[in-house]
Amino acid sequence: MHLVTSDAMQKIEQHLCQQYGIDTLLLMENAGKNVANEALSILKEKNLKQVIILCGGGNNGGDGLVAARQLLSVSSAYPVTVYLLANPEKLKKDPLYNYRVLKNTSARIIEVASVKDIEIYPQSLVIDALLGTGLSKPVTGLYRETVEKINSARDVFVLSVDVPSGINATSGAVMGSSVKADYTVTLGLPKRGLFVFPAREYTGKIKVADIGIPIILQEAFPIKDILITPHLIIEYLPERNPDVHKISAGVVGVIAGSPSMLGAGILASLGAYCAGAGMVVWPLPFSAASLVKIHLPEVVTPLVESTQAQRYYMPSVAEFLGKNFAERKCRSLIIGPGLGVSPATSFFVEKIVQASSHIGGVIDADALNCIAGERQLWKGRLSGWIITPHHGEAARLLGSSPKEVAENRFEAVKQLADYFQCIAVLKGPATLIADPSGNIFVNPTGGPELATAGSGDVLSGVIAGILAQTGKHLESAICGVFLHGLAGDMLARNKKEITAKEIAYQIPAAKKVVRDGQYRIPFMDGD
Ligand SMILES: NC(=O)C1=CN([C@@H]2O[C@H](COP(=O)(O)OP(=O)(O)OC[C@H]3O[C@@H](n4cnc5c(N)ncnc54)[C@H](O)[C@@H]3O)[C@@H](O)[C@H]2O)[C@@H](O)CC1
Ligand SMILES: Nc1ncnc2c1ncn2[C@@H]1O[C@H](COP(=O)(O)OP(=O)(O)O)[C@@H](O)[C@H]1O
Ligand SMILES: [K+]
Structure with missing residues (x-):
């Protein structure tokens, strides 16, 4: 199974958009829909009562915003609360679009100024869409406090979108602090860092979600990292001949x-x-x-x-x-x-x-x-x-x-x-x-x-x-x-x-x- 670095993933995504004319919005939609589907299965299986989605200001947060909308569109059984750790006015392109659309739904959207604004109840499914492959520096300040709040919550199930927030998707290192997930839905192609330590102690089970990256495109890029399956x-395996x-x-x-x-x-x-x-x-x-x-x-x-x-x-x-x-x-x-x-x-x-x-x-x-x-x-x-x-x-x-x-x-x-x-x-x-x-x-x-x-x-x-x-x-x-x-x-x-x-x-x-x-x-x- 081929593994990608953050850089390779970005290049593949760019190529897909330039070569095929696919809009990144479509990839985000596929990503969010996949996350929502997994979330729904987990909610039922674990008998959880509500969904709490923590969104950062980048595309990982955008995936979380789509997941919120998709969840509400397929089931009204679970209240969805979205905590946004960014100023909505500063959101860009795809996350901004999805924020505006989500505003028209029944999702509760709370802009987080302080970690005290975040409430995590028992029996919640917590979706971690804070940081993904764009993580570029150690997690500090409000993000770090939020990570720690997630990790100290009891009787919850944590699903991370793409990578647990705080994990370097290329090296597997913890950048200051990281969400400890029960389950990680990694998008498109599996990120290399998830399969080594210390990341492996943070991912829970890993699922690779198909977000519509054609196989042919994956093969066109010289991916050199491979998970042994x-x-x-x-x-x-060596086999012996009878003679x-x-x-x-x-x-x-x-x-x-x-x-x-x-x-x-x-x-x-x-x-x-x-x-x-x-x-x-x-x-x-x-x-x-x-x-x-x-x-x-x-x-x-x-x-x-x-x-x-x-x-x-x-x-x-x-x-x-x-x-x-x-x-x-x-x-x-x-x-x-x-x-x-x-x-x-x-x-x-x-x-x-x-x-x-x-x-x-x-x-x-x-x-x-x-x-x-x-x-x-x-x-x-x-x-x-x-x-x-x-x-x-x-x-x-x-x-x-x-x-x-x-x-x-x-x-x-x-x-x-x-x-x-x-x-x-x-x-x-x-x-x-x-x-x-x-x-x-x-x-x-x-x-x-x-x-x-x-x-x-x-x-x-x-x-x-x-x-x-x-x-x-x-x-x-x-x-x-x-x-x-x-x-x-x-x-x-x-x-x-x-x-x-x-x-x-x-x-x-x-x-x-x-x-x-x-x-x-x-x-x-x-x-
Ligand atoms: N590459 C792809 O093909 C796709 C990517 N998608 C999502 O996009 C994510 C990558 O998105 P982005 O590149 O916007 O990056 P992220 O959403 O991971 O990070 C966003 C922002 O956080 C800031 N940041 C970096 N380190 C930080 C830190 N320690 N504390 C606080 N802020 C920090 C960065 O300046 C960046 O602007 C992926 O992980 C995935 O979830 C999906 O939407 C689907 C398709
Ligand atoms: N914590 C660990 N998790 C997985 N494998 C381990 C761990 N610690 C050691 N190993 C494996 O055990 C073996 C130890 O090899 P080595 O350090 O050469 O030991 P020795 O010299 O005693 O034979 C290696 O295959 C290494 O990958
Ligand atoms: K994440």
Whole structure:
């Protein structure tokens, strides 16, 4: 599903008016009618008694004015009160037109000079039409007080028009203060910011309303942001042929672990198997291999020589390992979980990535930190790899701070993919995946339950496991992230405390839910 920024939405709207000669008034009418229809269903379903519509001075407020008229035209059962937070004399074009028309109806229209003028009774449907995509600065003064009044009202249902007022429709940030909605009717095309945090805590369920933007026009604009839907994942799920054997099913090579962090590699290997890889090959020194066998006997552990107490891999073995992975027909690799960070490890990472770039795969965790230490050296050189940083690792890779990354996630993931010319997975709530051409995919699955040690190791394994089966980098990253999140969501239905191993074991069930067509995005109303 394509997502739009505020800018893109404005351009599409302008194009529609110029190219097709459609008046913006018609779009506003369609928007308001859609809102009124949703409002009517909610009024009935929730057994509410009246409607309170809060309108700002722009087009979002105009939508609210149309909704008021449309509601009154289809039902006289619900009194409608409109609070206008603007001087009617200062209204422009479409909102002004709709204000004048509404004056001729039975709607109560109150011009708000102070927040005390606003009365919100229990059992009301509150329609928030204060601010939409035109939000350009933090919400302050009367608007802020109104937002806070809405949020503190009890026993009401809040429907936001287009976006909850105060949410930046492009980034998902809260600009000072935002309405906390129970339901958001987003107009025409879904706004990108609604699908990431913190916005997702403010939208309630999201419904996309058709306001008459032709599909052909949507396709004419190069929209690069996409919400990952189950329809997309069904296409990307790896399927096994009946005549498959363990090698043709997909072999994953692993470079992971150190004496203090062997578990990271075990979890990554488990993730790869649970995602359907036919075999996992993890070269290790004898002592470490013996330990791995106890926990995961399925892993093949060719012996590697190490004279070091702190690490398993010496730079001198990199070339041999690269060749060995190719001989064993590895179709993807996982490099990084639990490797530790030291100058020697950095040198080893540099060599192993080079020696195995013909295979490619996932670079995660400590290997990312090694790369970050020499970021200029790696510019444009990770083609064929998928990197999976969390915010801290991403900040190191970009030479910025975790705060900057957290505040500009779309930009950060795009920069990572562009700078290193790879597929970048920026982990965290609503994980983002970008490719070097600037496409960004937003993941709807996964919640705070996933924040458990080793969860990221499992994710790198799942992605590499899918890649070994399909050979498709972007698709594997998208599919892996989605399934990992869905596995967490499924486990979280029964308990909130989950472990990384459980996430891995839940992957096949997550796959089945998608394959059977049973999955719906929980915070969306309709597909
Ligand atoms: N783009 C489209 O295709 C359509 C847009 N429509 C509606 O139009 C909205 C966008 O309308 P506008 O561009 O008029 O913008 P808004 O209605 O979002 O904002 C209106 C005004 O608020 C002011 N403003 C910005 N930030 C503020 C703040 N923090 N506190 C107080 N005032 C602030 C701005 O100066 C702007 O003039 C959409 O969200 C949607 O609801 C619909 O009418 C249908 C079609
Ligand atoms: N609050 C959250 N909501 C959704 N997903 C989360 C949240 N916190 C963590 N995750 C997910 O859990 C995983 C954690 O990975 P990572 O930080 O690398 O952990 P570790 O290093 O312990 O394995 C990532 O897939 C991330 O997206
Ligand atoms: K709004």
